[in-house]
Amino acid sequence: MRVEFINNYFLKLFLVFCFSVFIDYLVLNNTNSIPAWDQGYHLSNAFKMHNIYNFYGNDFQDLWNNLLKVTDSYRGPLTYFFSSLFLKIFGISYKNAYLSNHIYSLICIFSIYELGKIVFNRSAGLWAAIIFTFSPLLISHRTDYLIDLSLTSFITLNFLFITRWFLSKSIFSIYSILAGISLGFVFL
Numbered sequence: 001m002r003v004e005f006i007n008n009y010f011l012k013l014f015l016v017f018c019f020s021v022f023i024d025y026l027v028l029n030n031t032n033s034i035p036a037w038d039q040g041y042h043l044s045n046a047f048k049m050h051n052i053y054n055f056y057g058n059d060f061q062d063l064w065n066n067l068l069k070v071t072d073s074y075r076g077p078l079t080y081f082f083s084s085l086f087l088k089i090f091g092i093s094y095k096n097a098y099l100s101n102h103i104y105s106l107i108c109i110f111s112i113y114e115l116g117k118i119v120f121n122r123s124a125g126l127w128a129a130i131i132f133t134f135s136p137l138l139i140s141h142r143t144d145y146l147i148d149l150s151l152t153s154f155i156t157l158n159f160l161f162i163t164r165w166f167l168s169k170s171i172f173s174i175y176s177i178l179a180g181i182s183l184g185f186v187f188l
Contacts, residue, residue: 009122013113013129020109020133020142021102027143028095035094039145042079045070046097046145049077050084078188079104079150101142104153109133111156118163151186158182 035043049070052063071077086100087093109129116125132138141149161182165175 009113009126012126013109016130016133017102017106017109020105020139021099023134023139024099024102024142025095027139028098031143035145042075042147043094043097043145045075045077046080046083046087046100047092049080050087050092053084053088075147076188078185079147082150083145098143098145101145101149104150105133105138105142107153108149108156111153111160114160115156115163118160118167154182154185158186 049067052066052070067081068077070080082103083097083100086103087096090096090099109132112132113125113129116122116128118125138149158179161175161179165173165179168175
């Protein structure tokens with residue numbers, strides 16, 4: 001029983017994730033800086049998307065059109081959509097908007113672990129996920145509200161699905177469909 005508990009890599013990944021949330025929470029509590037222009041732009045879009053949910057009750061088409069109008073530039077609405085759902089669940093605040101980046105951090109941790117496991121072994125995947133998660137640059141990106149981390153997470157997830165598809169040695173695989181969907185998320 002104890003050996004299974006120690007060798008459970010998903011539990012270890014979950015602990016890495018929880019520890020990263022704790023570190024980011026401490027960083028955010030000890031930082032009282034005002035968001036820069038780009039961060040402020042992204043935060044305002046996330047808050048706009050959050051506020052749209054309150055105005056369109058059962059009219060799904062109007063809701064969908066207004067959600068897509070939140071960003072009319074090259075920036076896709078997916079990051080703001082996931083953050084606004086996070087804000088709906090945990091409350092609207094700057095700290096929760098920043099902590100919503102952990103949605104993408106979790107995708108990165110899992111994808112990097114799986115890629116390391118495929119290329120080398122489980123231990124290498126775990127170490128790769130740990131090094132990625134606790135690198136100072138990534139901590140900086142997680143405690144800033146930018147769309148870079150969401151883009152990185154979906155590119156890494158796409159690379160995982162493409163790798164699995166390539167290694168399956170079949171023309172059609174569920175991984176080909178997942179690779180296409182995750183590539184679509186990159187552009188959203």
